[in-house]
Amino acid sequence: MDGLIIEYLGFWEGNLSASRVANTLGITRSHAQRRVIDAYTSKHPRRMTKVGVKWAFPDDTEPDSLVYAPTTPDEIFGLVLGEKIIANSSGEAARFGVPIEDLPTSVGHATRTRVFREIYRACANKRAVLISYVARSGVNSYVFSPHTLVRAGPRLHFRGHVEGVNEGRSGFVDIVPSRTVSVDTSKSDRIGVEGDLEWERRVDLEFALNSSLPQPILDQVMIEHGGAPGGDPNTIQLKVSRVRSALALYVTREVRHRWFGDQLLQVWLPCSQGEKMDAGFGPKTSGTTFSGIS
Numbered sequence: 001m002d003g004l005i006i007e008y009l010g011f012w013e014g015n016l017s018a019s020r021v022a023n024t025l026g027i028t029r030s031h032a033q034r035r036v037i038d039a040y041t042s043k044h045p046r047r048m049t050k051v052g053v054k055w056a057f058p059d060d061t062e063p064d065s066l067v068y069a070p071t072t073p074d075e076i077f078g079l080v081l082g083e084k085i086i087a088n089s090s091g092e093a094a095r096f097g098v099p100i101e102d103l104p105t106s107v108g109h110a111t112r113t114r115v116f117r118e119i120y121r122a123c124a125n126k127r128a129v130l131i132s133y134v135a136r137s138g139v140n141s142y143v144f145s146p147h148t149l150v151r152a153g154p155r156l157h158f159r160g161h162v163e164g165v166n167e168g169r170s171g172f173v174d175i176v177p178s179r180t181v182s183v184d185t186s187k188s189d190r191i192g193v194e195g196d197l198e199w200e201r202r203v204d205l206e207f208a209l210n211s212s213l214p215q216p217i218l219d220q221v222m223i224e225h226g227g228a229p230g231g232d233p234n235t236i237q238l239k240v241s242r243v244r245s246a247l248a249l250y251v252t253r254e255v256r257h258r259w260f261g262d263q264l265l266q267v268w269l270p271c272s273q274g275e276k277m278d279a280g281f282g283p284k285t286s287g288t289t290f291s292g293i294s
Contacts, residue, residue: 001025002025002035002036002039002040003040003067003068003069004068004069005021005024005025005036005096006021006036006037006040006068006069007057007066007067007068007069008069008070008079008096009021009024009096010048010055010056010057011057011061011063011066011069012069012070012076013096014056015054016037016048016054016055016056017053017054017055018030018032018033018037018053019032019053021033021036021037023095024095024096025095037055041055044067047061047065077100077102079097080094080096080097080098080100081100081102083095083096083097084097084100112177112178114183115177115180115182115183116156116177118183118185119131119144119146119158119175119177119180119183120149121185122144122145122146122183122185123146123147123148123149123158123160126190126192127145127185127187127190128143128144128145128187128189128190128191129143129144129146129183129184129185129187130142130143130144130165130183130184130186130187131143131144131175131180131181131182131183131184132180132181132182132183133175133179133180133181134179134180134181135179139181140164140165140166141164141165141166142162142163142164142165142175143162143163143165143187143189144158144160144161144162144175145160145161145162145190145191145192146158146159146160146175147159147160147161147192147193147196147199148160148193148199150174150247150250152174152247152250152253152254153250153253153254155176155178156176156177156178157174157175157176157177158174158175158177159172159173159174159175159196159199159246160172160173160175161173161191161195161196162175163191172195172196172198172199172246174246196246198244198245198246199244199245199246200244201244201245202242202243202244202245203242203243203244203245203248204239204240204241204242204243205239205240205243205248205251205252205255205270206237206238206239206240206270206271207237207238207239207240207255207256207268207269207270207271208234208236208237208238208268208269208271209221209222209225209233209234209236209237209238209267209268209269210233210265210266210267210268210269211233211234213233213265213267217260217265218233221236221267222236225238237271238255238268240255252270255268256268256269256270
């Protein structure tokens with residue numbers, strides 16, 4: 001935590017001093033200087049310079065060189081959002097970060113709190129549960145071993161292993177809590193993440209800019225991605241690296257389309273399809289074929 005605070009305040013806020021560290025961590029100024037700042041500069045010499053009473057990273061410091069703090073705008077937003085949530089729940093002011101607002105993304109995907117809580121508990125405590133789930137083929141029962149909670153656009157789902165109670169099918173799939181009718185917590189036999197090959201495997205996704213976009217919008221996107229208005233759209237590509245294979249389709253869905261005013265346009269065309277969806281559960285799992293669950 002100390003290293004994260006040092007790098008966050010110094011690199012992202014540009015406001016690192018013993019007083020600021022002391023206020024953030026709830027410690028004395030002398031403790032902040034000796035045990036936090038001095039400890040960091042001793043372990044990572046020549047990374048920061050002191051200007052008056054403040055410390056600073058050089059302007060040409062690359063985010064990827066940070067050891068503890070988030071390195072991307074999305075990660076910074078997540079860090080500050082987490083601090084805001086914790087502060088709001090305790091009735092206190094956030095210790096760091098700018099004012100932020102996070103738009104509700106699960107509108108239309110109402111999830112019963114009890115159902116979500118029971119699956120979440122199973123995931124946290126590494127247990128399996130018996131669920132009644134609304135699939136394409138109807139309501140079926142499965143023994144579900146969740147290993148990860150995923151937000152895919154506006155939807156939350158749990159990734160994990162299922163085994164059909166009334167059918168012989170099994171494999172790693174995505175289970176949507178809002179489609180789960182009931183959860184029986186009496187089950188304890190669990191299959192872990194170790195066999196989820198599509199979760200462990202990483203793929204690179206590449207997208208080409210859609211050259212048929214209206215010219216004003218094409219120019220706007222070109223500028224956003226390092227091009228010039230009126231330039232050749234074929235020179236612009238978008239790469240999303242090291243995506244979990246099980247999530248590749250969701251990433252592709254999020255990337256391809258974008259709103260411009262009241263128009264929803266396809267901005268990016270996949271150069272590689274990544275992982276295709278199986279007809280049933282979700283992202284296809286090696287050696288397993290499903291139908292009726294999604």
